[in-house]
Amino acid sequence: MAVRVSPDPFDPGAETNAFLAAGQGAGAAVTFTGVVRSRPDDPITALTLECYPELAVNQLASIVDRAKTRFGLLAATVIHRYGTLAPGEPIVQVMTLSPHREAAFKGAEFLMDYLKTDAPFWKQETGPGGTHWVEAKAEDDVAKARWE
Numbered sequence: 001m002a003v004r005v006s007p008d009p010f011d012p013g014a015e016t017n018a019f020l021a022a023g024q025g026a027g028a029a030v031t032f033t034g035v036v037r038s039r040p041d042d043p044i045t046a047l048t049l050e051c052y053p054e055l056a057v058n059q060l061a062s063i064v065d066r067a068k069t070r071f072g073l074l075a076a077t078v079i080h081r082y083g084t085l086a087p088g089e090p091i092v093q094v095m096t097l098s099p100h101r102e103a104a105f106k107g108a109e110f111l112m113d114y115l116k117t118d119a120p121f122w123k124q125e126t127g128p129g130g131t132h133w134v135e136a137k138a139e140d141d142v143a144k145a146r147w148e
Contacts (some may be wrong), residue, residue, distance in 0.1 A: 002076060003060040005053050008081035010091050015079060019095045024074045028104035033114060038087035038127075039048035046126040049082040049091070055120050056080065063114045071107040073098050078111060082121065110147055116140040 004010075012033045020029055038044045064076045076098040085091060092115065096107040116137075123134035 054081040
């Protein structure tokens, strides 16, 4: 499946191996795994992602389709979690396959830049100071704009 949105944990290595096994004659594969970040200067104890799963799947599928068409990808998959996650847990995994590395890298970057701005997920961080919603970042809009 090209898109999976789930509250269940996933194993990035197992997902990568399954994706590569369906290689379709590719010459390049790129994988990216985003994990819950907690830095010493900005510690968190939990990250909660909220979404409407059907809406999220439809939006992510549209982004994946655009990436496949734009970069001639042989395959692309996005796995995205929701629910409450702990620091270090995988949140998202993006995988692309193409005949050549440039398209695989660009396709993965395109997917992540659009996921950061257009995917319908709301993030709430919990840390020593309490709980707060994570605001959209201007640098994410700038990163996405390079593809328009």
